[in-house]
Amino acid sequence: MDEVRPLLELTGATVRFGADAALDRVDFRLYPGEVHSLMGENGAGKSTLIKAITGALAMDEGELRLAGERVSFATPHEAQASGISTVYQEIELLPNLSVAENVFLGREPRRGGVVSRRLMRERAAAVLEDLGLTLDPASLLGTHSVAVQQLVAIARAISADVRVLVLDEPTSSLDLDEVAELFRVIRELKARGVAILFVSHFLDQVYELADRITVLRDGELVGEYLTGELLRIDLVQKMLGREIGEVRARGRVSEDDAEDGSAAVLRARGVSVAHGVAGADVDLAEGEVLGVAGLLGSGRTSLAHALTGVAHLESGVIRIESTDARLDSPRHAISLGVVYSSENRRRDGIVAELSVVDNITLALQSERGVFRRIPPARRRELAASWVDALDIRPPDLDRPVGTLSGGNQQKVLLARLLALSPRVLVLDEPTRGIDVGAKVEIQNLVSELADNGMSVVFISAELEEVLRVGDRVAVMRDGRIVETVAAADLTTDSLLALVAQPGEGED
Amino acid sequence: MTAVYKHRLFWPIVSLITLIAINAIARPQFIKITMRDGELYGPLISILRESAPLMLVALGMTIVIATRGIDLSVGATMAVSGAVALTIIDGSGDPGNLGTVLTACVVALLVSLVLGAWNGFLVSVVGIQPIIATLVLMLAGRGVALLITGGFITTVNSEPFAFIASGYLVALPFAFLIGVVAIVVMSLVERRTALGVLTEAVGINPEASRLAGVRSRSIIWGAYMVSGVLAGVAGLIYASNIRAADANAAGVFIELYAILAVVLGGTSLNGGKFSIAGTVVGVLIIQTLESSILFLGVSSAQSPVFFGFVVALVVVVQSPRMREGLAALSGRMRSRGPGARNDDKVEVA
Numbered sequence: 001m002d003e004v005r006p007l008l009e010l011t012g013a014t015v016r017f018g019a020d021a022a023l024d025r026v027d028f029r030l031y032p033g034e035v036h037s038l039m040g041e042n043g044a045g046k047s048t049l050i051k052a053i054t055g056a057l058a059m060d061e062g063e064l065r066l067a068g069e070r071v072s073f074a075t076p077h078e079a080q081a082s083g084i085s086t087v088y089q090e091i092e093l094l095p096n097l098s099v100a101e102n103v104f105l106g107r108e109p110r111r112g113g114v115v116s117r118r119l120m121r122e123r124a125a126a127v128l129e130d131l132g133l134t135l136d137p138a139s140l141l142g143t144h145s146v147a148v149q150q151l152v153a154i155a156r157a158i159s160a161d162v163r164v165l166v167l168d169e170p171t172s173s174l175d176l177d178e179v180a181e182l183f184r185v186i187r188e189l190k191a192r193g194v195a196i197l198f199v200s201h202f203l204d205q206v207y208e209l210a211d212r213i214t215v216l217r218d219g220e221l222v223g224e225y226l227t228g229e230l231l232r233i234d235l236v237q238k239m240l241g242r243e244i245g246e247v248r249a250r251g252r253v254s255e256d257d258a259e260d261g262s263a264a265v266l267r268a269r270g271v272s273v274a275h276g277v278a279g280a281d282v283d284l285a286e287g288e289v290l291g292v293a294g295l296l297g298s299g300r301t302s303l304a305h306a307l308t309g310v311a312h313l314e315s316g317v318i319r320i321e322s323t324d325a326r327l328d329s330p331r332h333a334i335s336l337g338v339v340y341s342s343e344n345r346r347r348d349g350i351v352a353e354l355s356v357v358d359n360i361t362l363a364l365q366s367e368r369g370v371f372r373r374i375p376p377a378r379r380r381e382l383a384a385s386w387v388d389a390l391d392i393r394p395p396d397l398d399r400p401v402g403t404l405s406g407g408n409q410q411k412v413l414l415a416r417l418l419a420l421s422p423r424v425l426v427l428d429e430p431t432r433g434i435d436v437g438a439k440v441e442i443q444n445l446v447s448e449l450a451d452n453g454m455s456v457v458f459i460s461a462e463l464e465e466v467l468r469v470g471d472r473v474a475v476m477r478d479g480r481i482v483e484t485v486a487a488a489d490l491t492t493d494s495l496l497a498l499v500a501q502p503g504e505g506e507d
Numbered sequence: 508m509t510a511v512y513k514h515r516l517f518w519p520i521v522s523l524i525t526l527i528a529i530n531a532i533a534r535p536q537f538i539k540i541t542m543r544d545g546e547l548y549g550p551l552i553s554i555l556r557e558s559a560p561l562m563l564v565a566l567g568m569t570i571v572i573a574t575r576g577i578d579l580s581v582g583a584t585m586a587v588s589g590a591v592a593l594t595i596i597d598g599s600g601d602p603g604n605l606g607t608v609l610t611a612c613v614v615a616l617l618v619s620l621v622l623g624a625w626n627g628f629l630v631s632v633v634g635i636q637p638i639i640a641t642l643v644l645m646l647a648g649r650g651v652a653l654l655i656t657g658g659f660i661t662t663v664n665s666e667p668f669a670f671i672a673s674g675y676l677v678a679l680p681f682a683f684l685i686g687v688v689a690i691v692v693m694s695l696v697e698r699r700t701a702l703g704v705l706t707e708a709v710g711i712n713p714e715a716s717r718l719a720g721v722r723s724r725s726i727i728w729g730a731y732m733v734s735g736v737l738a739g740v741a742g743l744i745y746a747s748n749i750r751a752a753d754a755n756a757a758g759v760f761i762e763l764y765a766i767l768a769v770v771l772g773g774t775s776l777n778g779g780k781f782s783i784a785g786t787v788v789g790v791l792i793i794q795t796l797e798s799s800i801l802f803l804g805v806s807s808a809q810s811p812v813f814f815g816f817v818v819a820l821v822v823v824v825q826s827p828r829m830r831e832g833l834a835a836l837s838g839r840m841r842s843r844g845p846g847a848r849n850d851d852k853v854e855v856a
Contacts (some may be wrong), residue, residue, distance in 0.1 A: 155732075310718065331720040342718060351712045353779055363719040365701045373701040384796050416719060 005068060007032045007195045008053065008084070008164050010138060014049050014060035020433075022048040023254045025062070026221045028214055030195040035186065037210035037227070038199045039239055041296055041461045045219040046199055050166055054086045055079040057496070067163075075353050077106075085157035086166040093153055095142025100124035102141050103156045127159045128152075131185050147178035154185060158194070165189060166197045169204060181482060183209060201297040203500075217241050236295065236500040240463055242386045264319075265455045266338065266424050268307060271316035276302025279316070284424060291470025291487060292459040293499050299479035301343055301457045304428045307457065308340035309333035322422070334367060337423035341413050341430055343459070345406065349413045352402030356392065357383040360415045367420060386415035390491045391441065407438025414445070425449065426457040431465060451473060463495050475499055515773045518825045519788040522820050523770070526795045526817075527551075533803055546675040550802060556672075556680035557760035558794035560585070560741035562787065563689055564761050565768040567734030569786045570693075571850050572769050573710045574727045575778030576630055576637035581738040581765060583648025587756030588742030590652040591615040593661040593752035594667070602665040616739045621646065623735015641731075645762070652754035655708075662751040672748035682744050687738060706730065710778030768793050771821060792821065 006029035015023040023045045030036050038046050051057035053064065053146035055073025064071055066082055073079040076086065093102045100110075100117075103124045108115040124137035133151055141149060150170055157165055167186070171179050186209060188198055200206055206213065206227070213230060215222040215238045215409045222238045268282040277299040284290050294300040307318065309327030318325050320336045327333045330340060342348035349357055360383040365374055374382070380397060387395050390411040392404075401412050410430055417425060427446070431439040448468050450456055460466050466473055467487050475498045483498060490498075530537040530550075540549035564581045571578045595611035596602050622644060629640035674681040697703035708716045711724045717723050738758070745757050770776060771792055772785025796817055800810045823829055 330718045333719040340718060348714045348718055351708045352717055353711050354708060361706055366705060366719060366721040369698050370702050370705060
């Protein structure tokens, strides 16, 4: 393999958004005829790397070589012209056009300067046949299933003279048969010498398909490995990162309390959400922190949504205190004392253009109702007390929240929820993408709140953090809680083994 | 001084004053106000009076735009409102009776409320994009108005009804006072309740607002209802002014002028932060401009081009890039690379 020159070579790629580096001096190479998987948690820099390769984003530093020649793409169109095609997770095709038109959109075959529909259909049929698809090129794309649309997107990508094919989570909306079909196509392209960059958060698929794996974490390169030489558990460990250090479990809540469902503040049985979590049982005692560990796509976020009225339950019951609750909205959950902080702070959390005061008092104000306005003096007083208590910086109440740092935005969100005096706090990756200082502050805050009787569900991709903060840890895999273990009985290694796959720890 | 300069209403107000000043210099009687029989007259007073329908519609539009929406149906709602009121007055035995006129107005406003509620239902419950949802009524509404009037232009001779557009109260045009009441009520509701900030939150980040427990649906729905009712009032003023219900002419293009007024007032079409005062200034700019066209004797053939040219000028002067440029000119000279700004794209669900 080493004699073969890489088809695509990226060196020292750096992309900054403001002060933060989304990609920090990352090297990446792709050989012809290989499937190379890019792995990493949310925010690791996978999308940024792909965008840097496909010209969707300009690099601040670093260089890109294609077949040994230095290239620089200003637009995805330029990249495509050089043989780099991309298929994104969200299908970016036009459902109101025909299959053939979608395949050749923007480069319609012409005859005598005029777009020839007949030629277009013929060629589209040929490309589709190549992929083993029997489908009328003249039919409207929107009439086909998502899987077929996905394959059409790939047909579009390979209908040009493709040398590098980038597949960004192409399987997330497909079922098993469809995945198999897609894999068959990918293998065939690989056999033709196409270099394929395959991004998926499903470990099984990666191990089935990829020849090589590159791991990113927090925008940095962790390493490049041959799939056959990398144990699953090692991969997971590299993705999540791990500081070897003392891990102390809090262990304040005794086993008995935790096991005794009657003492539960929140109790869920058989909770299922479509395409998310299946049959999850959760017991949360007063003053307990339940850590939730699992990889991206394990259902950890769906579980949070199920418990907080964000997602509609397919089945299962949730009991808060001693009453059964059919949570039909976040508002309903809030009224019962269950609040949720999203993993996606910017999209689902802060209201960026509103001030710190407005953001902190938003939930409280909505709970009181539109016409019972909190008097301005009281709002400021309330916000100021939270800014002080959580050490939000800068301590400027009128500053738009969007201009604060990630850690401070997270604190504003926490303040918004804590102002409601909730009984159950569900935090989905509250420390993601924030600096170490703020991280520790938030972990300590959670412990303090639990000491004062609040029950917390703490979801995090970082296992140390889950162990440090949680009393017990619910391990999630493939949409299920596979085990709930007292944090004191776990080490990062044993938790890692549970998160990755059972039994994999031994081999 | 810098605080004044940076205020979001600075440029709109400068534009308005400049317009008035140009008129005053060209023909000094433009700013002349006379008192006759205890009533004020003059070009500026006419502007206030004539601006009332647009003022009402634009106030409603401001709230709708703040929720990330748009209401294209306001002109059609005006037509329906006028048609309903005049049909009732015309059908009654006594058009001059105050009770009849009041009943007619109330029914017309209730119908407008229903139309607004329909828009709000489509947008907030069914989840149709606002531009499409309100387009339905924009196109169908005039048909409804025509059905109500039986396809004719219904005219009435009713003193109380004519009062709405041409009457005077405490020396000021009644129509203008209606506008003032609407401005005051909307400002009070925004200031004294939490509706203002919750509307902004929903407009800026609907999902975050939902997660924070905000009743986004009710807020959006309510915005369209307010817009409907205000358009209904505007329709009454329009019908009163011409003493007729003309389904084909009432409020034609007013939705576009209202959107323009909102934008001139500094409220972004992306939703979120809104300014009622800004919209008021925006409406006055548009109305002053329309009056200037008449007053300065621009020929009717040239007036649309003239209007468009001035609006383009005002919009360009108020654009962020231009402001930055002006700020840099008047302040310290700073060099700035081109294309440094990247406006956030707004996803429309």
